[in-house]
Amino acid sequence: MYKTILIANRGAVAARVMRTAKRMGREVGVVHSPADADLPYVGQAAFRAEAPGNRASESYLDQDFIIAAAKRFGADAIHPGYGFLSENPGFAQKCAEAGVAFIGPSPDVIRAMGEKTEARRKMAAAGLPMVPSSGALPDSDEAVLKAGDELGYPVLVKPANGGGGIGMQPALSSRELLAAVARARSVASRAFADAEVYLERLVERPRHIEFQIAVDRFGKARHFFERDCSVQRRHQKVIEEAGAPAVPRAELDAMGERAAAAVAALGYSTIGTVEMLYHPDIGFSFLEMNTRLQVEHGVTEEVTGTDLVEIQIRLAEGEAMDAVAPRPKLTGHSVQARIYAEDPKTFLPSPGAIADFDMPEGEGIRVDTGFAAGTTITPFYDPMIAKVIATGTDRPEAIAKLSAALRQTRISGPKTNIPLLLHILQDADFVSGRVHTGLISGLSPIS
Amino acid sequence: MSKTKDIRSSLTGTVWKIDASVGDSVSEDDPVVTLESMKMEIPVGAPLDGVITEILVTENDLVEEGQVIARMSV
Incomplete structure (x- = not known):
C-alpha cells in the first residue's frame, strides 16, 4: 500500500x-x-x-x-x-x-502505445479492427483502380513510410484516384525518399468513441463502458458523454469486451482508454490508446458509480480486479462540458485573474476544478478552468441539466467558452445524437 | 513623412520568439513576435506595411494584453 x-x-x-x-x-x-x-x-x-x-x-x-x-x-x-x-x-x-x-503502466507499454504505428500493429494483432486499407499499391493503373474498388470510396492515399499527414491525398471516386496516387507518390518520394503509397478508407464525419478499460496484474480485464468524445475543436475535446448515443448497446458492449481483451493481451495492468473512430457504415476502428487517467473520466464514474482514481491506485498496489471493482452497471447518462479560458468567437486564449467564480450546484451536478475565486488563470499551461458534469436518468435530462448548470455558472476575469458550450447543447444535431468530429466547425457563428 | 505605429500584444502570454529585427521592412500581417499562451503559439503581425523601429520585449518576457511590444514607422 x-x-x-x-x-x-x-x-x-x-x-x-x-x-x-x-x-x-x-x-x-x-x-x-x-x-x-x-x-x-x-x-x-x-x-x-x-x-x-x-x-x-x-x-x-x-x-x-x-x-x-x-x-x-x-x-x-x-x-x-x-x-x-x-x-x-x-x-x-x-x-x-x-x-x-x-x-501507470510499465515504460515498455507506454513506449509501445506512444509510437502510433507500433500501437496499431500491436492492437491489430490483439484483435482490434483497423480502418480498412489496401496493401502497398502496385504500379499499374489497372491494379490501382482495382484496389480502390475493392476498398470502397472515399479513400485516402497515404505514403507507406510517411507521417504527420504529409502527402495524404483524398480521392472521392475512381475518377480522382489515379491523379491522387500520382500526387501522393510525388510528395512521398520528395519528403520520405520512398514513393510507396497505400489506400485507406476515408472515414467522413467520424465519431470518436472510447472505451474505459482496467486490467489487474493477474490479467483480469474489465471495461467500464464507453464515452463519446466526438464534439471536438482542433482535436481538443469539448463535450464528452457516457454512454454513446445512437449506437446499439449490444454493439458497444461487444466492442468494449474486445477492447478489454486486447489491452489485457498487451500485458497491461492499470486503467487505460482505447480510443476508436466510429462510422455507422464502417463500424469501429482503432485510433490510439491512452495509458493514463483521461480528462473525461468523470462521466464514466457518474454512470457506473465507480471511482476510477481509487481503482487505478489499488490496481497499482497489486490488488485483484474482483476486490477493487465488481462488474459495473450502466445507469443513466452523463454529459461533461469543459470550460476553457478562451474567447468563444476567436478561440484565442484568455488568461487572467478570476474575480467571480460561482460554480453550479445541485442534484446530478459535479464540478471538477483546481481553481477558485481570487486565483489566476496563467498563460503557462492549458486553458481548462473546470469540468462541469451533469447526470440524469437519460440523455435529454442530462443535457437539460448541463445547460441549466452552465447558465448558472458565473466566471468573471478571463473570457470563457460557455456561450459556445450552450450553443452546442442546443444544436439540433447534437440534441438528436448525430454527433461527429466536424460538429463544432459546422455550427453557425455565435451571435 | 513617416509616422510611428505601436504594435500591441493581442493577449496575455509569454514571448516565444522574436520574428523580426529592427530595420526590417515588413508587410501587413508579417509576424513580428510570436507569443505563447496556454500551449498555443499566437503570432503578432505588423498592423501595416512599414519598417520595424523598436522591439521592446525579449524571449520569455511575460506580456499583458494591449502592451506595446514593438514599434514601426509606416
Missing part, C-alpha cells in the same frame, strides 16, 4: 486525485510552480515542493525535480495525472530506478 503519494500535476486533476487519495487515508503531497502556489489544493497538501520556474519544462515536466521531491518527502508512489509526464516512458523508468512507484 502506498502510504504517501506525490501528485506530479496541477489544476483539476491534481485536486481530483488528492480528493480520492485523502479519502483512502493516504498522505498526499504536490509539486507546484510558483504561479500555482495559491491554488486551493496546493494549500491542502500534506507537503508541497515549489518548482524553480513557471514554464512546464521548469516545473511539471522537470523529472529530476519531481523525483527529488518524492524522495525528500518519502513518497511511495507518484501519480502523474494526465498530460505532462503521464505518458513519458523515460519518467516511468526514472521512477522505477529511484525506487518510487509510477502509478
Whole structure:
C-alpha cells in the first residue's frame, strides 16, 4: 500500500486525485510552480515542493525535480495525472530506478502505445479492427483502380513510410484516384525518399468513441463502458458523454469486451482508454490508446458509480480486479462540458485573474476544478478552468441539466467558452445524437 | 513623412520568439513576435506595411494584453 503519494500535476486533476487519495487515508503531497502556489489544493497538501520556474519544462515536466521531491518527502508512489509526464516512458523508468512507484503502466507499454504505428500493429494483432486499407499499391493503373474498388470510396492515399499527414491525398471516386496516387507518390518520394503509397478508407464525419478499460496484474480485464468524445475543436475535446448515443448497446458492449481483451493481451495492468473512430457504415476502428487517467473520466464514474482514481491506485498496489471493482452497471447518462479560458468567437486564449467564480450546484451536478475565486488563470499551461458534469436518468435530462448548470455558472476575469458550450447543447444535431468530429466547425457563428 | 505605429500584444502570454529585427521592412500581417499562451503559439503581425523601429520585449518576457511590444514607422 502506498502510504504517501506525490501528485506530479496541477489544476483539476491534481485536486481530483488528492480528493480520492485523502479519502483512502493516504498522505498526499504536490509539486507546484510558483504561479500555482495559491491554488486551493496546493494549500491542502500534506507537503508541497515549489518548482524553480513557471514554464512546464521548469516545473511539471522537470523529472529530476519531481523525483527529488518524492524522495525528500518519502513518497511511495507518484501519480502523474494526465498530460505532462503521464505518458513519458523515460519518467516511468526514472521512477522505477529511484525506487518510487509510477502509478501507470510499465515504460515498455507506454513506449509501445506512444509510437502510433507500433500501437496499431500491436492492437491489430490483439484483435482490434483497423480502418480498412489496401496493401502497398502496385504500379499499374489497372491494379490501382482495382484496389480502390475493392476498398470502397472515399479513400485516402497515404505514403507507406510517411507521417504527420504529409502527402495524404483524398480521392472521392475512381475518377480522382489515379491523379491522387500520382500526387501522393510525388510528395512521398520528395519528403520520405520512398514513393510507396497505400489506400485507406476515408472515414467522413467520424465519431470518436472510447472505451474505459482496467486490467489487474493477474490479467483480469474489465471495461467500464464507453464515452463519446466526438464534439471536438482542433482535436481538443469539448463535450464528452457516457454512454454513446445512437449506437446499439449490444454493439458497444461487444466492442468494449474486445477492447478489454486486447489491452489485457498487451500485458497491461492499470486503467487505460482505447480510443476508436466510429462510422455507422464502417463500424469501429482503432485510433490510439491512452495509458493514463483521461480528462473525461468523470462521466464514466457518474454512470457506473465507480471511482476510477481509487481503482487505478489499488490496481497499482497489486490488488485483484474482483476486490477493487465488481462488474459495473450502466445507469443513466452523463454529459461533461469543459470550460476553457478562451474567447468563444476567436478561440484565442484568455488568461487572467478570476474575480467571480460561482460554480453550479445541485442534484446530478459535479464540478471538477483546481481553481477558485481570487486565483489566476496563467498563460503557462492549458486553458481548462473546470469540468462541469451533469447526470440524469437519460440523455435529454442530462443535457437539460448541463445547460441549466452552465447558465448558472458565473466566471468573471478571463473570457470563457460557455456561450459556445450552450450553443452546442442546443444544436439540433447534437440534441438528436448525430454527433461527429466536424460538429463544432459546422455550427453557425455565435451571435 | 513617416509616422510611428505601436504594435500591441493581442493577449496575455509569454514571448516565444522574436520574428523580426529592427530595420526590417515588413508587410501587413508579417509576424513580428510570436507569443505563447496556454500551449498555443499566437503570432503578432505588423498592423501595416512599414519598417520595424523598436522591439521592446525579449524571449520569455511575460506580456499583458494591449502592451506595446514593438514599434514601426509606416
